[in-house]
Amino acid sequence: MTNDTTHHVILSHKDIAPERSAAHRMDLGPTPSHPLLDILVHIHEDDQEQVRLDAAVQLANKLGADITCVQVTPDISAVAMDPYGGAYYVPELYEAQTKIDESARDRVNAVLADRIRDHDWRHITGHPVQALVQAASLADLLIVSEGRMLAAKAKPKPLAGHLAMAARAPVLVLPEGAALDFSHPVIVAWNNSFEAAQALRFAVPVLTLAAQVEILVVGDDESAPTARDAQSYLARRGIASRINLVHHPIGRTTSSLLMDRIDEIHPSLVVMGAYGHTRALELVFGGVTQSMLENMPAPLLLAH
Template sequence: MKSVLLYIADDEGFEARFQAALDLTRSLGGHLHCLRANPYNSQMAFDGVTGISVMYDISQMSRELDEKLRAEIERRLADEDVSWDYQEVNADPARGLSKNSALVDIIVLSSASQDKDNALPLGILGDVLFNATAPVIVQPDDVKKFDACGTALVAWNGSLEAGNALRAAVPLLKMASDVHILTVEEDKDHDLPQLAASEYLAYHGIKSEIHSPPAGKISVDVTLLAEAKNVKAEYIVMGAYGHSRAREFLFGGVTRNLFKNCHIPLVVSH
C-alpha cells in the first residue's frame, strides 16, 4: 500500500482529510495523489437569438476558484516531506474519484459528521465505495490526524463486505500496535465466524484479540463506538452495507449512522 488518493475541495472536511492523508502517506512511505474533480467546465447553451454561446461567467469563476485552490494546496505541499502530484479533471467528484481509483491503494474522503446537508458527502461516499477499486478512509471533519501505527478495531459480522474490508486493510493492520476484532450479535446468519477473521490475520503475521459482547438493547453502531473508545482505537475497519441507490438511503442504518456520528476514522470497503 503506497498510493494515496486525496479528494481536493474547499469544504468543511478538507483540512481534516488533508492532514489525515499526509499522516497516512508518511506512514506508508508512499505517494500522495491530489485530485480536484470539478464538473463546471465551459458549457455550451442555445439562447434562441445568437445561437450557440458559452456560459463564460460561470466557467471563468469556476476556473479562478480552481486556480486559487490549487495554488494554496501546492504552496502547502511544498513544505511537506511527502511525494505528491496534483491533477484536475472535468467530472463530478464521485465519478472523477472512481475513474482515478484503478491504480491507487486507498482513498481519503470526509464523513458526513459536520455537514448540515449530509446528503452530499453521503452521496459521494456511496458512489465511490460502490464504484471504486480501493478502500476508503472516511475521515471525521474534526479529527486532523490518522495514526496508522495506533490501535485498530475490526468490526466483524462474517459478511462478504466485512471480509473485503479486512483483506483491504491488511497493510494498515500490519502497522497497528494492537488489533481487536469485535462481533456484535445480530439476527443474521453469516458464514464466516469471528475466529476465521483472526486466523486470516495470523496468516499475515498479525496478532488479534477477539471481543464478543452479549446481545442487548444497545444498537450495533453504539456498541461499536463504545468498544472503540474502550480499546482506545485510532481507526475502525468495517464493511459498508447497503443496496439502495438513492443517495441519502444508500447505506444500511449501522453504516449510515457511523458515517454521521463516528469520531474516529473509518477504513471502509464494500
C-alpha cells in the same frame, strides 16, 4: 426476565500465533503481499481539506506510498438558461472557476512541498462521485471527508456513502476535525460477510501501524468461529490481534453496540465492510454503515 447487559469475551491472538508479539510486529513494516503504494486524496476547498492532507502525508511517509491529489470541478461550461430551455456558455464563470482551481493547486502544492518527497495532481471536470470513482480505479486508498460535495458552507452531501458503494479502492472517511492517530486500538468490525473480508484485506497495510487490533463480533454466533480465521489471516501477516465477542441484548441494534465499544476505547480507526445490504434498504430501514456515516464517531475505512 430479559438480561439486557452487554457482555464482552476477549480472545487473545496468542492461541493463533504465539510467536507474533506486538514488539516483533513493529519491525516487519508493511506487508509485501498487500502494499499500499498509491493514495488518492480528494482536494476541495472546505474546512476539512487540511485534515485529509495530513492523513495522506502520514500514511504516505509511514508506508512509502505516493500521493495523488484529485481535484474535481463541476462542469459549468454551459449554465445560462433562456426561457425556451437553451443553455449557453458563460466564459466569465469558466475563467473564475479556473482561477479558483489554480489557486487551490498552488496552495496544496505549497503545503505538501516540505512534507513529502513528491506528489501527482489530477484535475477532472465532472460529477464528484463519478470523477473520484474513475480516478480511484487503480488506487490502493481513497481519502475523503464525511460529506460536503459542494462549497464549504453547503449542506453536507453523502459523498462517502456513494464512494463506498462504487469505488474499487477502499475509502478512508475522516470525521470533521479528526486527525488520524494510531496510538489507540483499531477496531475491525467482523460479521463473516464478503464486505467485511474485503475491508480486512484492504486494511492490512494500515493495520501494521496500529497499536492494537481488535476484531469485534457483535452477537452473531455464526460469525464467531470465522473471526478466528480473520485473526489467523492477520497473524500470518505479522499483525497481532484479539477477538472481542459482544453479546447482543434484545432491543439493541448492532450499530448501537458498535457505537458503545467505540465510546469505550476511542479507536484510531474502524475497519468495516460497507453496505452488506443494499444501500437503498439501509437508507430506508437503517443499517450499520448508514449509522456510522451519519454519526462518524471515528475515522472509517470502508470497502464494499
